[in-house]
Amino acid sequence: MNHNLATRLSGMLLRRHLGLTPICPTSTTRSVLEFSYPASRPALTGWLKGNSTLPTVNNEQKKDNLEMEKSSKAVVSSYWGINVPQPRKEDGSAWKWNCFRPWEAYTADVSIDIEKHHEAKTFMDKFAYWTVQALKVPTHLLFQRRHMCHAMLLETVAAVPGMVGGMLLHCKSLRRFEHSGGWIKALLEEAENERMHLMTFIEVARPQWYERALVFAVQGVFVNAYFLAYVVSPKLAHRIVGYLEEEAVISYTEFLKDLDNGSFENMPAPAIAIDYWRLPQDSTLRDVIVVIRADEAHHRDLNHYASDIQCQGHELKDAPAPIGYH
Known part of the structure; x- marks a missing residue:
């Protein structure tokens, strides 16, 4: 594998992790692959071994990809290891506030003396x-x-x-x-x-x-x-x-x-x-x-x-x- 092909393959893998879509392969280089993120690793491995066709994704893989796309809307990419929890109320209903969490709620002490005043002496x-x-x-x-x-x-x-x-x-x-x-x-x-x-x-x-x-x-x-x-x-x-x-x-x-x-x-x-x-x-x-x-x-x-x-x-x-x- 020459230096240019290795560079292109490295760039292709990086673009895959970032969720970008590379351009279509040509018949001469086959160094760039068009696929939808996230693509399956077995299909990519098969193409790297010399297959001349684009990788295929079966129905089960499509289902998994769809589930990943749905979950990615609520969870930050696992590339960073960040998992955003989805809190719920005590009754099990969804918590819709992002500015604070259920455990930050409290009951105010309204018995406090509202008439108190600090006398200015100094x-x-x-x-x-x-x-x-x-x-x-x-x-x-x-x-x-x-x-x-x-x-x-x-x-x-x-x-x-x-x-x-x-x-x-x-x-x-x-x-x-x-x-x-x-x-x-x-x-x-x-x-x-x-x-x-x-x-x-x-x-x-x-x-x-x-x-x-x-x-x-x-x-x-x-x-x-x-x-x-x-x-x-x-x-x-x-x-x-x-x-x-x-x-x-x-x-x-x-x-x-x-x-x-x-x-x-x-x-x-x-x-x-x-x-x-x-x-x-x-x-x-x-x-x-x-x-x-x-x-x-x-x-x-x-x-x-x-x-x-x-x-x-x-x-x-x-x-x-x-x-x-x-």
């Missing part, structure tokens, strides 16, 4: 508090009682601090060769929980183009600002988030008031919310807002607690982090 606390008060003025002027639009913007911003803080603590843990006390996971859980709030709201209301543009602008500024704030002073950054979450609790309380007095339609709860918070099937939007407000209250306490630890001269790793929302 200069740092007052700076954080009045920074948040200044930031909420333009949002209230813009959205007023349009709660759904306000909530979508709020959640796109609220999901940033946990991710930024978790990333920076992750890098710090790598640099110092030390544990994080569970805070990396706690902050990333917070970010994921806030993101699921947004995934719920977009099932109810689709944002307009100008609202999407506003999210781009606000998030672009806030990500960089919070990153710098966390690098300079993590305790200040956590205190700011604590006060932001206090405002979120207040905003959702106002949302509930308008739902109760009929100013906003109390529609059925989105299916994703029912599965994520394990709500009853007949739940309404009001039930969803109640559990989201409880989540925000937990985030409030988490970030104020993180700031208090560092204000006392300790690092986060010195105190265990509250993991999860169960």
